[in-house]
Amino acid sequence: MSPPTRSSISFRGSSQIISEFFEYSVNSILYQRGIYPSDDFKSVKKYGLTLLVTHDEDIKAYIRKFMTQLHKWIINDKVSTFVLVIVNKNTGETVERWQFNIAINQEEEGEQSKQKSIEDIQREIQAIIRQITASVTFLPTLEVNDYTFNILVYADSSVNLPNNNEWIDSQDSKLVNNSESVKFKSFSTNEHKIDTLVSYKLDK
Template sequence: MAVDKKEKAQVHKLALRGSSKTVAEFFEYSINTILFQRGVYPAEDFTPIKKYGLNMLVSSDDQVKAYIKKIISQLNKWMIGGKISRLVVVITSKETGEYIERWQFDVQLLGKSSKNRSSKKAPDKENATPQETASPEPEPEKTEAQIQEEIQAIFRQITASVTFLPVLDGNCTFNVLVYADADSDVPIEWGDSDAKEIKDGEKVQLRSFSTSNHKVDTMVSYRLAD
């Protein structure tokens, strides 16, 4: 029985949309988890919620919720268009302006030749040199349970990271940077940003997870205590 090409394209489009939603949701909970685990905001500003079979904590602060919601809404659109290559959460000291921690999530669109993008996007955004790269082959089909297990492992690592990351002294704030293709439509209120790299920082590679369409690698870099 022949399968109509149009039908196959529609199935792929639905799969890509579902995968993009999964990755965007992962980013949303990652931002919240980092803010909670690293004490950027008081523990009482977070509300427990069940997700990925885990007890997650999300911010109940209206300003923080609105900021994250705006990012994730735009991010999901770019993900579906295959325009995202990286999301970064940077924790900065309010007193000194120094970048203390940098959580980096690299996104690969599987099974398609892509550009390793220049960027332009996010409440802050970053620039990378465009380079032609070959994306990895598509992952074998995974069940929702298998994907959830991989995501669980990452969140457990983020939670366990408090055992090796330096204690954050003083008041801190955070920014989210998104690397997207140079031709992406960027909200007018979003601006360019440098990469906010941590000078001479330590780097720790964490776990990754993948769907049939995307792979996400996680890494944290931090400034060594004086």
């Protein structure tokens, strides 16, 4: 019997794919937007691409801690949106807002599900990562060390926040004033669909 060409991805497996995508996307954005010096990043292979990820232990631990918690919330279908905002250190103004919307795939009644292969999913993720890389061609130039980043999660009101000071309830959506928005390609598993959008401050 020939080996199957498609594999069923569980809800947990789909959640893991999304969490990894967010982690590599955050690293790519921080590198491409020059939030930290290029020397703080190293090359890794992922999705058939060469990606840049931080090797600064503090930043790496910070991102990983958030992604671990986010993964738990995605598994339990408690998150609808993940946001990375880039903020001017001096003024506190949000200059870029990277928004990733998470939707559960709804199968129509009587529709037979077609299992999506890992290879197909990775090709879709490749396309988004390439768009993030190419975004420097239209996004305003940011000076290194003048900006920092924050992570926002739109979660169900029933979620329990971890017992630390790193997650807090916020009424501030960190929107960009006088902004332009660009929608990127999406990717999907059998369980989820992720849409990506970046909003950025227009030059006056």
